[in-house]
Amino acid sequence: MSDSESEAEDHEEEEVPKPKPGMQWLNEPEEWMQQKTTIAMRCPPQTNFWRKTATRSIEDNAPFYFIEVLGDFEVRVKIKADFSSPDDQAGIMVREDELNWAKCGIQLVGKIPHMCSTVTHDYSDMAMHPIIKLPEFLWVHAKKVGDGLEVYISEDSFNWTQIRQGDITKDAIHQVGLYSASPNSEDGLEVIFEDFMIKDEN
Numbered sequence: 001m002s003d004s005e006s007e008a009e010d011h012e013e014e015e016v017p018k019p020k021p022g023m024q025w026l027n028e029p030e031e032w033m034q035q036k037t038t039i040a041m042r043c044p045p046q047t048n049f050w051r052k053t054a055t056r057s058i059e060d061n062a063p064f065y066f067i068e069v070l071g072d073f074e075v076r077v078k079i080k081a082d083f084s085s086p087d088d089q090a091g092i093m094v095r096e097d098e099l100n101w102a103k104c105g106i107q108l109v110g111k112i113p114h115m116c117s118t119v120t121h122d123y124s125d126m127a128m129h130p131i132i133k134l135p136e137f138l139w140v141h142a143k144k145v146g147d148g149l150e151v152y153i154s155e156d157s158f159n160w161t162q163i164r165q166g167d168i169t170k171d172a173i174h175q176v177g178l179y180s181a182s183p184n185s186e187d188g189l190e191v192i193f194e195d196f197m198i199k200d201e202n
Contacts, residue, residue, distance in 0.1 A: 019068035026064040043180035043189040066177030073200040080137040083108040085185035093179040104151040119166035
């Protein structure tokens with residue numbers, strides 16, 4: 001093997017991306033705290049994640065607390081919040097980059113709480129499921145298997161209902177974690193996430 005071939009192989013090995021360790025923020029809010037598996041945050045007003053569909057606008061300024069994961073994973077959390085303004089929302093987000101991401105959680109549509117899931121590949125595609133009576137808290141669970149992302153909800157963390165399945169890049173590094181948004185409020189949204197868990201194959 002020539003020196004040039006050896007250098008090329010070394011360069012290719014150096015180019016292989018690896019997840020960064022530890023939790024990170026995108027759009028870190030001024031007010032937040034973490035105690036073990038509980039995270040509380042005050043989401044600023046006029047914040048959202050959305051791309052183009054219906055509005056042609058691009059919104060990418062809401063708080064997102066995440067860890068980078070490579071390969072298959074599961075993420076689960078219990079959500080409690082005082083949803084009061086239209087489109088107040090909180091849940092789980094899985095993000096490859098600003099063009100490719102998914103969010104799933106509770107969202108106030110008008111005055112009615114919904115379980116909403118949005119899969120975005122440049123354009124956002126949202127599905128909504130009304131919640132007849134919003135419990136004190138709701139569990140959300142997302143699972144990546146290969147190139148598929150499955151989303152589930154539960155009121156007790158034992159009995160789960162699948163509400164969405166979407167496509168996701170199989171071998172990319174994904175940012176996986178918690179988000180909240182409050183696009184129409186004047187004073188933001190307070191959210192408490194409890195029993196936050198991420199399990200990956202590494």
